[in-house]
Amino acid sequence: MADTQPIGRRTTVIGLDLGGSSIKAGLFANENSAPVRNLVMPTPAHEGRESLLGALIAAVGALCPDGLSDVGAIGIGTPGLIDDSGVIHGPAVNLSAWQGTSLSGEVTERLGVPCVAGNDGSFAALAEARARDVDNLLFVSWGTGIGGGIVCGGRLVTGHLGMAGEIGHVCVDPAGPVCGCGQRGCLERFAGAPELVGAYHARGGAGDVSSFPGLALRYRVGDPVAKAVMEAAAVMIARVVGAAMSLLAPGTVVIGGGVAEAIPELPGMVARALTRCSFPYLFEQCRVEPSRLGNHAGMTGAAETARDLSGRRA
Numbered sequence: 001m002a003d004t005q006p007i008g009r010r011t012t013v014i015g016l017d018l019g020g021s022s023i024k025a026g027l028f029a030n031e032n033s034a035p036v037r038n039l040v041m042p043t044p045a046h047e048g049r050e051s052l053l054g055a056l057i058a059a060v061g062a063l064c065p066d067g068l069s070d071v072g073a074i075g076i077g078t079p080g081l082i083d084d085s086g087v088i089h090g091p092a093v094n095l096s097a098w099q100g101t102s103l104s105g106e107v108t109e110r111l112g113v114p115c116v117a118g119n120d121g122s123f124a125a126l127a128e129a130r131a132r133d134v135d136n137l138l139f140v141s142w143g144t145g146i147g148g149g150i151v152c153g154g155r156l157v158t159g160h161l162g163m164a165g166e167i168g169h170v171c172v173d174p175a176g177p178v179c180g181c182g183q184r185g186c187l188e189r190f191a192g193a194p195e196l197v198g199a200y201h202a203r204g205g206a207g208d209v210s211s212f213p214g215l216a217l218r219y220r221v222g223d224p225v226a227k228a229v230m231e232a233a234a235v236m237i238a239r240v241v242g243a244a245m246s247l248l249a250p251g252t253v254v255i256g257g258g259v260a261e262a263i264p265e266l267p268g269m270v271a272r273a274l275t276r277c278s279f280p281y282l283f284e285q286c287r288v289e290p291s292r293l294g295n296h297a298g299m300t301g302a303a304e305t306a307r308d309l310s311g312r313r314a
């Protein structure tokens with residue numbers, strides 16, 4: 001067995017992306033932004049705290065079968081509201097058993113390696129910014145839910161209690177449907193993947209569409225109702241992104257997440273809609289792009305944050 005290296009001399013970090021259905025895990029060399037090894041395993045979403053913790057430990061073990069002597073730090077991205085000390089505060093899907101306790105603290109204790117936890121959208125924003133070498137970026141994760149993250153001046157903006165970047169919970173209609181966050185008319189309730197399927201049927205769509213992949217297929221074969229649904233959703237996203245641009249002047253806006261991955265035209269549709277709902281000069285100076293890292297963004301940003309932690313401890 002290799003001798004345990006001091007933290008500062010260890011040459012790898014681990015990024016974990018704890019999602020509602022899967023855990024994505026990657027082992028990264030300190031100098032490299034692509035994983036040297038990665039895996040996906042199911043999230044035991046309904047089996048409680050110990051089972052979830054066990055799955056994270058198992059993912060780390062599978063990445064590093066020879067032990068963790070060379071791992072400097074571990075980053076964990078998760079949905080929900082997580083403060084800078086890794087304590088989970090809010091109503092986090094699949095993580096309710098963790099509320100008020102520190103996910104990063106538990107993993108550090110079990111594995112003996114420094115660990116940092118944060119919001120998955122924020123970590124993805126950091127990874128997308130570093131992948132482009134830009135200092136000001138707004139990331140929109142458009143999927144079942146709508147999340148996001150903000151990088152300003154080269155730093156991740158996490159905000160009070162880690163709540164910054166919740167773009168899906170910007171109110172777009174105070175008389176709209178109730179959201180899980182407690183508010184009415186959140187963007188997510190109009191443009192989240194399940195809501196898009198509902199909108200397709202409400203507009204009289206004739207296709208056999210029961211989930212978002214079915215809707216994306218109808219879009220690709222030219223179903224006019226599917227196209228109208230996605231155009232309307234892009235306009236809703238653009239209105240919120242346009243407001244965020246006025247507040248943050250991001251310079252780069254990345255439209256990622258499962259919905260955007262399934263319909264590659266969406267970033268362009270959002271950009272076209274932004275011509276009617278953003279500060280014109282800010283828009284001219286801003287790039288609106290698809291994700292470069294795809295479903296590796298959260299895991300990569302978790303590893304980047306782990307690398308920063310490892311560097312501080314060196």
Ligand SMILES: [Zn+2]
Binds near residue numbers: 168182183186
């Ligand atoms: Zn909400």
